[in-house]
Amino acid sequence: MSDFINVGILGLGNVGAGVVRLLSEKRTIIEKRVGKPVRITKGVVSNLTQKRGLDLSEIQMSTNPEHILNDPDIDIVLELIGGLSLAETIILTALKKGKSVVTANKALLAEKGSIIFPAAHDAPGFFGFETSVGTAIPIIRTLREGFAGDEILKISGIVNGTSNYILTCMAQEGMEFEDALEKAQEKGLAETDPTLDIQGIDAAHKLIIMMNIAFNGVFDFSELYIEGISDITALDIRYTSQLGYTIKHVAKAQTTKAGIEAHVHPVLVPRDHILSSVNNAFNSILVLGEFMGSSNLYGLGAGPGPSAVAVMGDIVEACRYIQTGQQRPISPFSIPLEAWTPRQLVPMETIRSEYYLRFHVRDRLGVLAFISRILAKYRISVRSVIQTGEPTKKENPVDIVLITHEAVEADIQTALEEIKGQSFIAGRTQLIRIEAE
Amino acid sequence: MSDFINVGILGLGNVGAGVVRLLSEKRTIIEKRVGKPVRITKGVVSNLTQKRGLDLSEIQMSTNPEHILNDPDIDIVLELIGGLSLAETIILTALKKGKSVVTANKALLAEKGSIIFPAAHDAPGFFGFETSVGTAIPIIRTLREGFAGDEILKISGIVNGTSNYILTCMAQEGMEFEDALEKAQEKGLAETDPTLDIQGIDAAHKLIIMMNIAFNGVFDFSELYIEGISDITALDIRYTSQLGYTIKHVAKAQTTKAGIEAHVHPVLVPRDHILSSVNNAFNSILVLGEFMGSSNLYGLGAGPGPSAVAVMGDIVEACRYIQTGQQRPISPFSIPLEAWTPRQLVPMETIRSEYYLRFHVRDRLGVLAFISRILAKYRISVRSVIQTGEPTKKENPVDIVLITHEAVEADIQTALEEIKGQSFIAGRTQLIRIEAE
Numbered sequence: 067m068s069d070f071i072n073v074g075i076l077g078l079g080n081v082g083a084g085v086v087r088l089l090s091e092k093r094t095i096i097e098k099r100v101g102k103p104v105r106i107t108k109g110v111v112s113n114l115t116q117k118r119g120l121d122l123s124e125i126q127m128s129t130n131p132e133h134i135l136n137d138p139d140i141d142i143v144l145e146l147i148g149g150l151s152l153a154e155t156i157i158l159t160a161l162k163k164g165k166s167v168v169t170a171n172k173a174l175l176a177e178k179g180s181i182i183f184p185a186a187h188d189a190p191g192f193f194g195f196e197t198s199v200g201t202a203i204p205i206i207r208t209l210r211e212g213f214a215g216d217e218i219l220k221i222s223g224i225v226n227g228t229s230n231y232i233l234t235c236m237a238q239e240g241m242e243f244e245d246a247l248e249k250a251q252e253k254g255l256a257e258t259d260p261t262l263d264i265q266g267i268d269a270a271h272k273l274i275i276m277m278n279i280a281f282n283g284v285f286d287f288s289e290l291y292i293e294g295i296s297d298i299t300a301l302d303i304r305y306t307s308q309l310g311y312t313i314k315h316v317a318k319a320q321t322t323k324a325g326i327e328a329h330v331h332p333v334l335v336p337r338d339h340i341l342s343s344v345n346n347a348f349n350s351i352l353v354l355g356e357f358m359g360s361s362n363l364y365g366l367g368a369g370p371g372p373s374a375v376a377v378m379g380d381i382v383e384a385c386r387y388i389q390t391g392q393q394r395p396i397s398p399f400s401i402p403l404e405a406w407t408p409r410q411l412v413p414m415e416t417i418r419s420e421y422y423l424r425f426h427v428r429d430r431l432g433v434l435a436f437i438s439r440i441l442a443k444y445r446i447s448v449r450s451v452i453q454t455g456e457p458t459k460k461e462n463p464v465d466i467v468l469i470t471h472e473a474v475e476a477d478i479q480t481a482l483e484e485i486k487g488q489s490f491i492a493g494r495t496q497l498i499r500i501e502a503e
Numbered sequence: 504m505s506d507f508i509n510v511g512i513l514g515l516g517n518v519g520a521g522v523v524r525l526l527s528e529k530r531t532i533i534e535k536r537v538g539k540p541v542r543i544t545k546g547v548v549s550n551l552t553q554k555r556g557l558d559l560s561e562i563q564m565s566t567n568p569e570h571i572l573n574d575p576d577i578d579i580v581l582e583l584i585g586g587l588s589l590a591e592t593i594i595l596t597a598l599k600k601g602k603s604v605v606t607a608n609k610a611l612l613a614e615k616g617s618i619i620f621p622a623a624h625d626a627p628g629f630f631g632f633e634t635s636v637g638t639a640i641p642i643i644r645t646l647r648e649g650f651a652g653d654e655i656l657k658i659s660g661i662v663n664g665t666s667n668y669i670l671t672c673m674a675q676e677g678m679e680f681e682d683a684l685e686k687a688q689e690k691g692l693a694e695t696d697p698t699l700d701i702q703g704i705d706a707a708h709k710l711i712i713m714m715n716i717a718f719n720g721v722f723d724f725s726e727l728y729i730e731g732i733s734d735i736t737a738l739d740i741r742y743t744s745q746l747g748y749t750i751k752h753v754a755k756a757q758t759t760k761a762g763i764e765a766h767v768h769p770v771l772v773p774r775d776h777i778l779s780s781v782n783n784a785f786n787s788i789l790v791l792g793e794f795m796g797s798s799n800l801y802g803l804g805a806g807p808g809p810s811a812v813a814v815m816g817d818i819v820e821a822c823r824y825i826q827t828g829q830q831r832p833i834s835p836f837s838i839p840l841e842a843w844t845p846r847q848l849v850p851m852e853t854i855r856s857e858y859y860l861r862f863h864v865r866d867r868l869g870v871l872a873f874i875s876r877i878l879a880k881y882r883i884s885v886r887s888v889i890q891t892g893e894p895t896k897k898e899n900p901v902d903i904v905l906i907t908h909e910a911v912e913a914d915i916q917t918a919l920e921e922i923k924g925q926s927f928i929a930g931r932t933q934l935i936r937i938e939a940e
Binding site for chain 2: 084092095096098099101196202203204207208211212213215216282340355356357359360362363364365366369371372374375376378380381382383386387390392394396400401402405
């Protein structure tokens with residue numbers, strides 16, 4: 067046995083660079099917790115000449131993944147390149163070779179979990195993916211181990227730091243979406259191509275990973291209902307604030323009589339709700355258990371520091387198994403492979419919710435009455451109304467804001483479709499669901 | 504190998520009864536997560552005839568711990584009797600016999616950790632104590648595993664549900680301490696003898712256990728500075744609320760230039776502080792890491808449901824090791840035994856803080872000037888003053904409330920000692936420390 071535990075790192079972006087720095091600064095503490103020194107001996111990047119502001123003098127660099135995968139001295143493979151197909155090959159090869167694997171790749175785990183997880187389940191090495199959800203919030207371990215003694219009824223959380231940062235800027239500074247996105251990009255909190263974050267896909271990836279563990283089944287990513295924050299306007303922030311709500315982007319899954327429902331979209335949360343005060347790049351995940359009641363985990367959801375800590379937590383755990391010659395007795399998704407069977411979601415159309423609706427209409431007599439009549443036709447009753455705008459000029463566009471009582475998604479969609487074609491409609495109708503408690 | 508994993512339970516109070524109920528109701532889920540059915544086959548209680556409202560028909564009951572300890576078919580011993588000496592014998596015997604042990608006994612771990620932890624470290628069985636701190640909040644696993652990749656700089660939390668419930672009643676309903684305590688007792692949230700909770704000892708037990716893991720050393724319980732909430736009055740709640748603060752009972756440990764400081768006492772937290780809105784029997788633990796920043800874990804800190812879930816989480820983990828024939832590779836206190844060496848605390852007298860001081864004085868001319876002069880003599884500068892009471896009747900007792908700038912504990916104590924002897928003092932002087940951020 068070597069005197070060191072040897073790590074090979076693939077990818078030296080923000081997270082990878084954070085890991086190199088963390089291990090170099092906290093070498094002594096990590097060694098104390100593992101019982102043996104840990105070092106990164108090899109690295110793989112696509113561009114060897116790029117300046118990274120890192121001391122890589124003790125790391126043998128290459129552009130070829132086999133540089134790490136074919137090295138029998140590498141104990142732990144760190145997959146931080148992201149993306150789907152190359153990352154998949156790297157992880158499967160490393161597991162097959164008996165190496166421990168640590169990854170932060172939520173897209174891969176969400177979209178190809180039915181390939182990766184079974185391979186990890188059967189492999190002798192440790193498979194760590196704590197970083198994939200909630201960054202430094204230890205939600206994977208918590209769902210799989212800490213809360214393993216209870217039936218989980220609901221998970222609901224703010225799990226995308228970028229969206230939350232943008233919504234915070236919009237709420238606190240009155241910014242429009244595009245300006246807040248630009249600010250997030252300037253601060254390094256949004257990527258040049260922000261699609262995955264602002265369209266809700268990243269949050270949905272994280273939700274599916276949590277669901278697979280919490281509800282002990284295989285859920286299909288393509289069944290998830292996903293909406294991002296790019297259609298939220300400063301106007302909506304103002305109206306909902308007047309009504310006592312904060313707009314947050316929430317990923318939620320819960321057991322209901324009809325089965326498990328899961329969706330990712332903006333929601334209105336009451337101002338005294340625990341998620342309402344989660345601001346900037348923070349993440350917060352609420353878990354409801356039948357016996358334990360409500361629990362909440364809160365922490366920084368992005369940034370090289372928290373990401374590096376989450377990755378290093380998995381490295382430390384892998385090292386502890388390597389160091390003692392033991393294998394992890396816990397399946398990565400909490401249950402034995404044979405019990406991990408496909409589960410279907412309740413169709414989105416049947417889900418009940420309260421709704422915030424904003425109609426942008428030409429100010430004619432009887433518009434509100436017309437809208438109310440259509441809503442009533444589809445069993446949607448209105449709880450409160452705000453009508454705004456300047457009624458001085460005839461036919462000036464105004465906003466009609468409605469809050470409904472609980473209604474069925476399919477009914478709302480049909481009603482909106484019917485209203486959409488009316489000549490008084492002067493712009494896009496906004497729909498945001500309301501979080502009940 | 505048996506077709507079942509067999510558990511023996513010692514103690515059937517609130518927590519024990521909760522575990523029996525949880526396992527009976529969630530048998531299928533637990534079996535799915537473990538890969539084998541789990542059952543409680545034997546129980547030990549001091550009084551066999553006591554009515555418990557539980558179905559114990561499948562559990563062989565006895566009053567003798569050897570009934571469980573000497574049974575080779577028992578895989579997991581559940582110590583839920585509390586107290587020190589008998590619990591110690593039970594745990595050490597069970598570990599020596601190679602059984603896995605799960606306990607909720609924070610007093611034992613805090614006061615005899617230097618005996619129990621090394622024994623657990625060397626034993627082949629799993630040793631679980633997640634319930635001992637934060638109940639269903641998985642703080643032990645989080646400090647030992649999730650955050651194992653970072654240097655922990657600070658832990659600070661509300662970890663005693665009883666004290667927090669009492670302070671919440673005092674703050675929200677204006678109750679005096681004694682009435683709030685009585686209400687907590689009626690609700691089953693305080694014991695008939697509430698000493699451990701209201702004197703801060705229970706919170707201190709929990710702090711020491713967290714410190715042993717987070718700071719990777721052996722800390723001596725007797726070195727901790729401990730104050731409870733029994734001297735807090737409705738008057739203090741009112742004054743501090745006027746000043747924008749909430750009074751909370753906080754257990755805190757942090758690394759400073761001088762070393763590690765740790766103390767348990769009531770503090771004033773600003774109203775927008777994350778701990779300020781933690782109410783009733785909820786617990787909340789803030790962890791600050793050098794790389795990860797702030798993280799917070801929140802959940803119910805008391806009650807049979809959350810306690811049973813925490814115990815069951817440990818049982819599930821023990822079962823997973825038993826079921827796979829693996830041993831836990833992680834030391835119960837995070838590091839190998841030889842590295843787990845005694846650490847000393849910074850003396851309380853040298854700690855710096857801001858202070859809330861309330862003097863109950865006869866309303867004479869020059870009293871405030873006199874107090875200010877004594878404070879100044881000991882380098883204590885005053886940030887704000889409230890003087891109250893009815894100055895109509897001469898020498899009527901009034902309250903003088905002061906908020907100081909940061910000062911040294913020893914200076915404050917000396918100054919208060921000097922003021923105490925003055926003839927204008929009409930009652931006990933109140934001192935509450937202020938949480939800086």
